[in-house]
Amino acid sequence: MNGVERPPGNPILRLEDVRKEFNGHVAADGVSLDVAAGQVVAIIGPSGSGKSTLLRCVNLLEVPDSGRITVDGQPTDAGGRVSTRDLMNLRRRVGMVFQSFNLFPHLTVLRNISLPQERVLGRTRADADARSMALLEQVGLAAKARAHPLRCSGGQQQRVAIARALALDPKIMLFDEPTSALDPELGLEVLSVMRELANEGMTMIVVTHEIHFAVDVADHLIVMADGRIIEQGGPKSVVNDPRVPRTRTFLSAIRDR
């Protein structure tokens, strides 16, 4: 596969020939990808290129039409029926952060983070709350524990969303344009939390338009267009010396913004 350098060991995530079509529009056209534990992969590309769809296939928010997805040794074949138990096991190992945060507005920040722990991992309320507070501390929002999400800024909400996903001790974190809905300043505080997470060794796949973040933090950069990976490699070399014309066009469009 394109002669890309691969870290040793079994990949924690493997996508094999993943294909997904929406009403004749091919969003993922046979994409294969390995992600090693601890690796940070950034995916860039024009809108409609299929990067979000690919990400959503990883935790089966979208069920691929064909292909195979293996998360932490657990394979899922498209087309076959996925049992609820397998689905739950898969999603417990994969955390996801959305562009629109999707916090639960009727619950406090603390309950947002604790409820899934109680329901999914069976933690007691006290244990869950302790873990939630530690994570809120980590993302700098301990003071907001009792607040409702709508009383928080977008950047704060997104940091809570990250804490909520981390609370389930995922093996992989997926970020779907986590800063696209935020003012640049608020985006920075989210990016700094993500940077910290990467430094701690979390395996991350980040769909983003933040080229600087991709170059600084990611180990591997993937460029997608028309449902395919058109170029990939070390972020610096891809950004500074793109080989595919389509990549060049896209990168200059982003820089000119």
Add this chain to the structure above:
Amino acid sequence: MDHVGPILAAAPVTLGVTAAIFVVGALLGVVLVTGRRSGNRVIRSTARTAIDVLRGLPPIVFLFIVFFGIGSGAIRLSPIEAAVIGLGLITAAHMAEIYRGSLLAVGPGQFEASQALGLSRTTTYLRVIGPQAIRVAVPSMITWAISLLKDSALVSTIGVAEIMSVTNQDARSSGSSLTPFVIAAIVYIALGTPLAFLSRFLERRLSLSVRS
């Protein structure tokens, strides 16, 4: 002659019948909306047809079908039973539509976040979607309850001794038509007004954006 006494005495019947119809409708509405959103096509279209038919019928026609048609055949139904079943089913269809709209208002992001976190379907509905949807649904539900309180006058036609039925008898026996009906009107308004206030109060109370 005392018109007020007997009419007021019938008020609890009106309230009780209305409450029973509402409770039956609110609960059966959950069943209907669950069917309406089912992944199974047969269940889904059955529920949709039931909702459309119940909403499309004039309530008095359905009431007569239940009471005179079904209720006088193999199963014997008292007027009150027929009233609660008949109007309860019609209410259920409307509730199902109110619930459906409220669930849609919650938005797909909340479902996706719940799925991504690995919450079960039950937990998703009980802890995440339901509490948000009910906030959207409550004002419409109370509006329906107010209509129901007034439209319960309909069940006088099958002999339930509620406000309208008692007023009718009073008017006939006393020979005075205006006074009894004006009294009935005042009683209906007096019963309905608190509900309107409750609706406005809950609307403010349940709004998520105003909470601190």
